[in-house]
Amino acid sequence: MEFKDYYQTLGVEPSASDAEIKTAYRRLARKYHPDVSKETGAEERFKAVNEAYEVLKDCDKRAQYDQLKAGGYRPGEDFRPPPGFNRGGFQFDFNDLGGGGGGFSDFFESLFGGGQRAQQAPSGSRVKLAIPLERAYAGGKQKIRVGERTLEINIPAGIRAGQSIRLAKQGERGGDLMIEIDYQEHPEFELDGQNVLYTVTLMPWQAALGDTVSVPTLGGKVGLKIPAGSDSGKRLRLKGRGMPGKQGNGDQLVEIEISAPPADTEEQKALYRRMAELYGGA
Structure with missing residues (x-):
């Protein structure tokens, strides 16, 4: 390899x-x-x-x-x-999760084993399992390898980091095995309680004139209307697109970030100079 x-x-x-x-x-x-x-x-x-x-x-x-x-x-x-x-010891199979949670190379697996390793308590009766936010949001079945055994657990939708799932008689000496849930870091989303935080990057004309853009959520892509005159730092709310909970779903808060495209051609540079004149920057 x-x-x-x-x-x-x-x-x-x-x-x-x-x-x-x-x-x-x-x-x-x-x-x-x-x-x-x-x-x-x-x-x-x-x-x-x-x-x-x-x-x-x-x-x-x-x-x-x-x-x-x-x-x-x-x-x-x-x-x-x-x-x-x-x-390491305990290993978990993330190959069916997608979103970067599995499918590691032979090089990685030769060093660290297949998928992510759990952190095992001294008693051997408690391990940590890091799951993607998408799995925590939707719930579903999850395979987990414990030594030579492969177990399947049910992840409840909306499970929080720090909560545990009990597997009866699957621990050492026939005791219960406690699976403590943690979240994998997500490349796009962060959490604030039940609310999901996301940053959308817009071109200056989209922010100035308004637009409708497609943004990802834990439940799939949705269209988001950008009001005309939006500025960097402005937050828009997608109701009910956050993590599930006993009192209902949280929201997804979308923060606007404006990116100026590079001026690579003379025509593009001339346009920027004209903008500077119009906006008093010349």
Whole structure:
């Protein structure tokens, strides 16, 4: 198999801080997300970005990877994991989840095992399971590998991070196994309680003149009307598009971010100069 340079994949230096790695991941994940990108090979790039982030966001995985990289491996070179490399214990199968939650490369699996590892309590009766926000939103069946066994659990729609699911008589010595739920970091969404936070990037004319744009939600894409005269930082609300709860769904709050396209041609530069004159910037 080929050695992968995860820092190169995210476009950061090996000395990059956690914040720099997170920023690079979010930028690339949005760029190559299969639901929005029309670039050739976007899906494979999206998977590669998720795999790189899965390693570099975790201090233990990153330290192990850095130790290997210090051995002088280069991207594309033939690689075999050293004998006795620590792959952890409990493993979970995310290959059926999509959204970057699974489908890791042979290189990743040779180092860290298939999918994400659980954090096991000393008693062996409690583990953590990180699930995508889409699975937490919709609920459904989830396969989980515990040692040599494959179990299937039911994820209730709207389950919160920190809540636990009990598997009777599946722990050590016939005791119960507690599955503590955590959320995988999402490339597009953040949570504020039951509300989902999302940032939409608009061209200046869309913000100035108004438009209707397609935005993703945990339940699928919806059309969002952009009022004329919108500015960066303005928040629009999609009612009921947040996480489910006992009192109903939360909302999705969409924050506007305006991006100015580059002026690569003389015609485009002339247009910007004309805009500067009209708006008193010349």
